[in-house]
Amino acid sequence: MVRLLLSCASWRWAVGQWAVGQWAVGQWAVGRCVLCVLVLGTVPIASSAQRFLADDPLWEDPDRLDMPFPERRATNSRIGPLEFLRRSFAVPGRYTTPAQNKNTVGGVPNSSWYTNRHYRFGSTRAALRTGPNEEPAPSLQAQWRVTGVVSRGDLPRLVIRDATDRRFQLLFDAPAHPEMATGAAMISSRLLHAVGYNVPQHWLRRIQPRRLAATPQDGPDSSTIDSVLARAAQRSDGTYRTLVTRIPHVARRLGPFRFQETRPDDANDVFPHQHRRELRGLRVVAAWIHHSKLRPRHTLDVGVRKDGRRFVRHYLRDLHRTLGSAGARPKSAWSGHEHVLEVGRVVERIGTLGLSGGEWADEASLGAPAVGRFGAESFAPRQWRPEWPNSAFQHARPADAFWAAKKICAFSRADLQAIVATAQYSSPAVRRHMVQALMDRRDAIGTAYLGWGGGLGRFQVERGRLTFADLWARYGGAPDTLRRTVTWRVFDNQADTLSPVLHRTATAHEAVPIVDYSAPYVRATLRTSTAGATHVFLRWDGTEGTRRRRVVGVERQGGKRAASAP
């Protein structure tokens, strides 16, 4: 009985107010009773049917529960040939499952995978420059003891311990391409961190060879270190430019993560990776920084102990393979344009003796050794693809791409200049090229993806108005989004149903007054002619006297453009 009364109390406005009002004045009639019967019959009891729960929108994913560490996975673990073929011949747009770890406003809660940073809170320039570095750089108080040589990859790498006995990894540029790999890693680490991903700490240092001390008893001897340095780019003053990396709080290295399914021995890992929005959206971010080499081997799961809890944190690493760098060499011309196996293109080239099927071969590049192959002239975000087909990328939907694109477009020119400066390129021309290329690629991504689902973001309630940002218009979109209609309805959270339209208006501004209804939930639909629609759900939150409307849900519907998979 109590539940029934509570249900009546929260009933939707259009019918409920009428029925409850009639109930109160005692105007009883059989027909109205029948109506009440029908109404009550559709009232759900369990909260599981609610679209919005008390803590929505959720911004902290409780995925750092104390759990046993999983088994270590081999770095070179590979997918099987059938899986490779399945991915290589996947039909674009075949997957329609929406992302599963998103919150009710379409965002990704903070988790062991992702942390909301620049887009949501606006990082300062200093924070952008600092990036993932949360610990002090390696100490210069004493020589760095070289404890190992890393054979993985084609660039010289060493493992060292500093005076505080912390472990770091050093990576050097190839002689033919000084500053290329280290510069790419510095820029991409800052960008990925600001977007929200976990990346190792990155520092750039210039060292003399005498900074490195051999430890023959348990590490490489001097001749081994010399042979490593012989493969590294040396500056004219005899110093070496080295990238110093370190992952903080490592209790155990667990090997790479995969871009599909979950890790079966990690209980915190419950959302299939191909359905994680931040991994789907990584496709767009990877296109921006041309991380076409991305494969599981360039990721790392790390066991972390924090506040007495054990959990796994997921990192992207080997960022020296981003931008124009493939490591010791520039990226191949085809990289970013084709998967490793595209039979149709191969047949086309065989049939024409290579005269067709390789348009990317004509692309011009800056030609600077520090840049490698990175530019924006022929960058087409939707056509960009990683060398190895990636399951999470293939599952990406327009909503995932929109999510990533708005994060990328939040970087201003000044932001990018601050980040590129951390690469310490010796050539101003290279510095300018990198900033401009990132800007141009950013704009191309905005144009490609922000026109979907209304193209709006940053919804919030300010002084009785629903405010938002017209992202599509800001990043090159046609001004048709400015001619938007706004309709208001009452939303019944219990039954997941809507009232008829209560109010309709049109606006060209990035703010609309909120209709004054007492119902707990209202929904505003902002619709444009071609860019689709955005449904924004508002709820009364707070206690009596401090109650205010709050955005609890954002849903987007594609428009005439950008309806296909990214």
Next chain:
Amino acid sequence: MDCLCVRRIALISVVIWGGVLLRAGGTCARAQAQQGTAAADSARPAAASTSRAARWRAKRRAKVKTISPPQPSVWERAASAVSQIGGAVVPHRLILRLPQLDISGFHPVFGGLGGNAGATGGILYEPPFWQGPRRLAEVEGLGSIHGYYGLGARVGGRLGSYVGFAYVRYRHRPRDAFYGLGPNSEADTKAGFRLDQAVAGGLLGRRFGPDVLLGAHVSYQQNRYGPGHGEQPDIPELFGGGVPGVRSNFDYVLAGAFFEVDSRDASYDRTFGHRFAPTEPRLRGVSLDASQGFYFATEVTHNQAVASPGQSFTRWTFDVREFLPIREDLLHGVSIRQFASLTRTGGSHVPFYRLQSIGGDRSLRGYASNRFRDRNVVLANAEVRCQVWHWLDMAVFGDAGHVFQDVRTLGQAPRVGYGVGFRVKNDGKTLGRADIAHGAEGWRLHLDLGSLF
């Protein structure tokens, strides 16, 4: 009033019970509709929670009861094992580097005997104490399924601009083919023979800049001819006893000089000048790794017969190759090779197995291996190459060659062939190749490891 109360109570009862019944029905329908979702949500108790975080937390607590270490698949285990194996492909050979053997300097090797040897394998030993960019040492033992076998050793070093290189090699070749002498030999008249050949000597050279090498070599070569194994008739049986080298064996002292200009962009190591030692074939084929540059080599070698001075001869070879890129990134290019080998005998006869031959995967690809033999050879090859896949190059090629005893027969029409080839590449190096060629005697398929020089 009472009547009105009764009516209201009755109506309220109807409303309440009707609502409960309908709700029950609705709940069942929703439960069926949401079955998929409910199944996915393994934490049933959490479904009733009013907190999103609690629901997600409950998913994890449900999973912790079922976690198990992942079991690598057969493919993963196989891939892991294979990934431990290193390897290098050099012309005609695949050298594996197994972690278990690598530290001791022993490596399995496949290929390396060429000709009709068939599948070949063996062991290569590289003493770890004499390896590096300035040092070379290796001992090799090979055997093939067709009964071929061989032993060899090489040791060399580089000091400044000088290179030094010593070699010894023995080959047992029981099934080599002989089709007769001259350009008009018939493919149907095929005889078999056995040749045991041992070579030992040394080579010294000096580099002039990165592209120029000048040097000389001295060697001793022992040749033992015999009837071939297998079903092919012997040479005397098919061609009579007049073929030079059939009735008696000849040993030679070889002394030669060479000059080379090499500006190709081929990535393999050319440090020690192996290719000018008599252990290596002079007709080496068109490099598959180079995409641009120029190559010119000339050599003169005097072959002094030890026991029969009348069998001595001198041979000049000229090898010119051009690699012309068309489009840089797809490696579209043309490669052209012109080769000539001229032998001056002074009226003596050259044993047939020391005559220059053409035919096979390094020269006339539309013909059998060593199909044409004579004192002198001219050969031209041209290829148009393109990259059709990241690890696959394709070439359309044409070959023309001619053997002759003296210049008076040079005007005869050459033998020609054409075809298409596919080359598996990695990091600019050729790992293997397949050439399908057509000549006047039909189609030929050539499979080989590594690049040609």
